Each structure stands twice: as structure tokens, then as C-alpha cells.
Amino acid sequence: MKLRTLGYFVRQAWYSMWRNAWLSLAAMASVAVSLFILGAFLLLAFNVENIARTLQSNVEIAVFLKVETPRQKAIATGEAIRKLPGVTAVDFIPKEEGLRILSQQLGNEHDLLGALGGVNPLPDLFRVRVSDPAEIQTLAAAIASLPEVEKVNYGQAVVERLLQVIRWLRWLGAGLILMLGLGALFLVILTIRLAIYSRRREISIMKYVGATDWFIRWPFLLEGLFLGLAGAGIAGFFLYAGYNFLVQQVRLALVFVPLVTDASLIQMSIWGLVAGGAFIGIAGTYFSMRRFLRV
Amino acid sequence: MIQFFNVSKIYSPNIIALDDVSIKIDKGEFVFLVGPSGAGKTTFIRLLLREELPSRGQILIGGRSISRLRPREIPFLRRNIGVVFQDFRLLPDRTVAENVAFALEVLEMPRREIKPRVEKALARVGLTARAHFFPHQLSGGEQQRAAIARAIVNNPHILVADEPTGNLDPAIAREIMNIFLEINRMGTTVIIATHAWNIVNSLRKRVIALERGRLVRDDREGVYGYEA
Numbered sequence A: 001m002k003l004r005t006l007g008y009f010v011r012q013a014w015y016s017m018w019r020n021a022w023l024s025l026a027a028m029a030s031v032a033v034s035l036f037i038l039g040a041f042l043l044l045a046f047n048v049e050n051i052a053r054t055l056q057s058n059v060e061i062a063v064f065l066k067v068e069t070p071r072q073k074a075i076a077t078g079e080a081i082r083k084l085p086g087v088t089a090v091d092f093i094p095k096e097e098g099l100r101i102l103s104q105q106l107g108n109e110h111d112l113l114g115a116l117g118g119v120n121p122l123p124d125l126f127r128v129r130v131s132d133p134a135e136i137q138t139l140a141a142a143i144a145s146l147p148e149v150e151k152v153n154y155g156q157a158v159v160e161r162l163l164q165v166i167r168w169l170r171w172l173g174a175g176l177i178l179m180l181g182l183g184a185l186f187l188v189i190l191t192i193r194l195a196i197y198s199r200r201r202e203i204s205i206m207k208y209v210g211a212t213d214w215f216i217r218w219p220f221l222l223e224g225l226f227l228g229l230a231g232a233g234i235a236g237f238f239l240y241a242g243y244n245f246l247v248q249q250v251r252l253a254l255v256f257v258p259l260v261t262d263a264s265l266i267q268m269s270i271w272g273l274v275a276g277g278a279f280i281g282i283a284g285t286y287f288s289m290r291r292f293l294r295v
Numbered sequence B: 001m002i003q004f005f006n007v008s009k010i011y012s013p014n015i016i017a018l019d020d021v022s023i024k025i026d027k028g029e030f031v032f033l034v035g036p037s038g039a040g041k042t043t044f045i046r047l048l049l050r051e052e053l054p055s056r057g058q059i060l061i062g063g064r065s066i067s068r069l070r071p072r073e074i075p076f077l078r079r080n081i082g083v084v085f086q087d088f089r090l091l092p093d094r095t096v097a098e099n100v101a102f103a104l105e106v107l108e109m110p111r112r113e114i115k116p117r118v119e120k121a122l123a124r125v126g127l128t129a130r131a132h133f134f135p136h137q138l139s140g141g142e143q144q145r146a147a148i149a150r151a152i153v154n155n156p157h158i159l160v161a162d163e164p165t166g167n168l169d170p171a172i173a174r175e176i177m178n179i180f181l182e183i184n185r186m187g188t189t190v191i192i193a194t195h196a197w198n199i200v201n202s203l204r205k206r207v208i209a210l211e212r213g214r215l216v217r218d219d220r221e222g223v224y225g226y227e228a
């Protein structure tokens, strides 16, 4: 393709876009909205995953022994836990220590043991740290099956809830994006279809004088690409600005929420939007051309 | 040279637009295509332009079968055939010169080559003075001249016209026919489908007559031969 021809195509696409300015704008906005939501869901999913991962890597397994377990067996159980693969540290907190911590929390002058009738109701406790958070579930199960162990607790509820949220988010996001994406695609198809329609005389003459099919198609492809990329640009801008704002607010207010600020991840999301916009634009044009531009 | 070998065109379900037509048109000929409405004249032209494929038979142009052309090759066939229609088909938002130039621009011809060609084509149809007018500022005859200029600007070997004078009064029609004759004199094959019986009768050129899709007459120096 000659450079001059490329310029001609770009000009044609540009004029054509302005000729149906309102529809072009609607198509762009529609692409922008669906891509913005796509990006928002991507960032949300990244963050929830990140939070889940942070929580997971912080959790330890709390192992409660049966209350009546003799000290000797308790220590033997601790050894058994220590020998399990993937366990990095085991802290033993005997029941006396547990009671001391508890009464400290309640206030020192309180005679907790006396109030309990001289019987310590607490079990012996191990705090177990593991090398790989992903292994925590299997390890917890292995520990739970030891004979002296009453129960184990590793904050599974929180982590599992988060994982559930992620799954749910994925479905919701996919559904919503599919719907909005189809809407955007439809508007692009409509815009290009109208563009083809308003240039039908020119197209017919081009065919008669022997313009090649691709010469006729290129301006429409470019127009579709413009629409898609403009939509992606708008979505990317608002997403980037909005996310930066959010990160700053969270940093001030909710220091403990670990938001993703990895620049490469955000960049990747934005490139994803650009690719999505280009795809919607070109796919829309393709469908329009197949149906309305039999060259 | 254009050759039709037993060409039939059947539109679905069973409209026979052309029925077993065989004909040969030599390079440089001037041919009128006549016949009552619905006889198949427009169909004949559409087959020639490869807008339609024949249902049966072969069409050769310059010895090449045009049914065998791949879709990519069709534009290059059309660059060799200029077309003129009854309704001119000029682009309303471009001047005469721009309309004519358009036919070359879309073939990616360099601008400096386009300009002299457009000027020459406009001179051949006598429209130099109207080069920068828009179609709505022209009379019907002038619009048709502009359309002819556009059809010949790429120097096609063949020029076909489908009722080019159908919208024009007889005096203007005669002027337009003279332009076609002039173009033919420079070596271009000219094929004109027409109902303008008085012009056909006075020029005594080759007349090919179709009736209900059949070739019924092919006279060297023919007449229109139908009730006007």
C-alpha cells in the first residue's frame, strides 16, 4: 500500500466517522463503557486475589489439643507436627501460658483461675507456620488426623470466602462484559453499516471503475478501528485516573488493605483494553462488510 | 474482441433473461443493442462487466474467459471497460473534475498523472468550461458528458452504455451520440443499449436485437426495427 493511499484511507475513515457523528459517538461511548467495566473487573479481581494471597501467607495453623491430653503426649504431638513436610515453625503454648495470656487480656488483678474453680479449661495449643500457603489445607488436614488433636483452625473461613468472591466476581464480570461487549459490537456494526450506506454511490462507482475490494474495504476497517481505539482510550483514561485516586484514598484511610500498585499490571490491563477496543472495532466492521458490502 | 458462446442467463426461479446468445464483437466496433423492454439488454451488459455470471455458456474478452476470473481479478477487467448509465451516477458533493478524477484516484494513480488525464477527458466531451461546477449546476446533457468523461478517463478498450440518452431530449441525445461516435473513432469498442430509434436508424451502425432473451437480429448497418 502506498503512503498516499494510506492517507486517503485515513481521511475517508475520518470524514465518514464525522458524517454520522452522533452514532459514532454512541458507538465509542458504548465501547468505552464496556471496556471500562472490563478493566474495573480485572483490577478488582487482581486486588481480591492479592488480598487473599496476603492473608493466606500470613495465616498460621492453630492446633488445639484435647483438654485432657497429658503434657508428654502433647510434646510428642508437637514433634510429629514439626516433622511434617512444609512446616517451618511450631510454637508450643501450654494451657498455663494460654490462661496467663487470657487473664492478662482481662486485667491482671483478676483471679481467673479462682473464678474458674481452680480448673484450667483451656487446651494446649500449637501455632504452626508453613512454607507454602497453598499447602495449608492439606497440612491442616494431616494435623487434624493426629490422635491428640481436637481441632485445627487456619482462618480458612476468610480465605475460602475470598476465593468464593473471586469466583463469583469472575462470573458476574464475564456475564456483564459479554452483554456490554455485544452491545458495543452491535453499535459498531450499526455505525459502519450506516457509513457503508451513506457511501453506497461511491462504492458502486468504485466497483465499476475497477477499484480493488481491499481499496474499498480499508476505510471502513480503519473507521471501525478508530471507534474501538477511541473507546479504549476513553476507558483507559478513566480507569487509570480512577484507580490512582482510589489507591490514594485507600492508602490514607485503610492502610491495611494491600491494593495492587504494580505498574506493569495496570499497564497490562490498559493494553488489554486497547486490544479489546481494536477487536470490537474490527469485528464489528467485519460483520458489517460481510453483510452490506458484497464487493 | 468480445465473444459470447451460447450464453444463457436464468434468474431464479425461472426468468430467462438471456437465452443461448452467441455473438462476436470485434475490437473498435460500434454496436447498438436494441429490443423491447425486458429483452435482456441490461443483463447483457451486466454479464459483460462480470456483475453476474452466465448460467450457461462462455464469455471471452480478449480471448480470456471472464467466468474463470478470480474475484481478485475482476477489478482489473473493469478497468478496461468504461460504463455509462441512464441516470449518470455522478457524486453530488464533488465537482465535475473531481468526479472524473475519482475514477483514477481509486486506482491509486499518482496525482500528477491524474490531472492531465482529467483535462483531456473533459476536453473530449466538451466540458472543459464546466470542470469546477457541481452536478446540480449542470444540465442533464452536461451531466451525461461528465459521466462519459469519467468512463473514458482511464482509456478503456471498451465503452458500454445502458440507455445513455434515456433521460435526455432528442437534440441533446444526438450530441451525446456524437461523443460516443467520436470516442469510437479513436479506436474504442462502443456498445450502446438504447431505445432511441431515430438515432439508430440514422447512424446505420451494427444493430444487435434481442427479444425475450433471444438474439433475433444482427445487422451490419441496421435499423431499430421496432414500433417506437
Ligand SMILES: Nc1ncnc2c1ncn2[C@@H]1O[C@H](COP(=O)(O)OP(=O)(O)OP(=O)(O)O)[C@@H](O)[C@H]1O
Binding pocket: B011, B012, B015, B016, B017, B035, B036, B037, B038, B039, B040, B041, B042, B043, B044
Ligand atoms: N436481478 C434480477 N432478478 C430477476 N430477474 C431479473 C433480474 N434482472 C433482470 N431480470 C429479468 O430479466 C429480464 C431481462 O431484463 P433486462 O433488465 O436485461 O431487460 P432490458 O432489455 O434491459 O429492459 P429495459 O429496456 O426495460 O431496460 C426481465 O424479464 C427482468 O425482469
Ligand SMILES: [Mg+2]
Binding pocket: B041, B042, B043, B162
Ligand atoms: Mg435495461
